[in-house]
Amino acid sequence: AQSVAQPEDQVNVAEGNPLTVKCTYSVSGNPYLFWYVQYPNRGLQFLLKYITGDNLVKGSYGFEAEFNKSQTSFHLKKPSALVSDSALYFCAVREGYGGSQGNLIFGKGTKLSVKP
């Protein structure tokens, strides 16, 4: 069965420092991986995805993520954190492959707190 793990409930970073939010996954086939961000009382916003191709994926708001097949990881990164990056981040894997109608399996979320 597909699953996603986000080992950290919260990540604290000082503004201007690099940030990493960790995600590992387990799938039976090729993984389709996603990162979403959720601001308080809001829906989820798409940040980036890995389907195939380059392992380093660049997304919205300066975020990027690196797909590592051997470590089954898809960590989210940003070189210089902003206070406005403070939010809840969800890693997700799409169930199945072939077509785009499969639902997403979400990690439990990681709260990112960026202090000035």
Added chain:
Amino acid sequence: GAVVSQHPSRVICKSGTSVKIECRSLDFQATTMFWYRQFPKQSLMLMATSNEGSKATYEQGVEKDKFLINHASLTLSTLTVTSAHPEDSSFYICSAPRTGQGTDTQYFGPGTRLTVL
């Protein structure tokens, strides 16, 4: 970019009443939409898959008679919480995958906060 809307954004109702939540894809058609439920400080849990023109597929443990789903058109899916109780209070989020144009990303609605008194 693709936009998915939900209405209402917030609803407060009395126990025993029914509440309808609408999910619309505004600039693309969606034959499938997903309904999620999110409890405070927890992840999203898939409730059901809404299919245009056919019955919804419910996840294990989700009561189909309590959470009625209707996918009336290629741009609209509705979730009706029937005979709502306080334990149904939650944040409900829908999503729609956009196909074609090399994209296969799900787009999420802004969510509906349901409070049952």
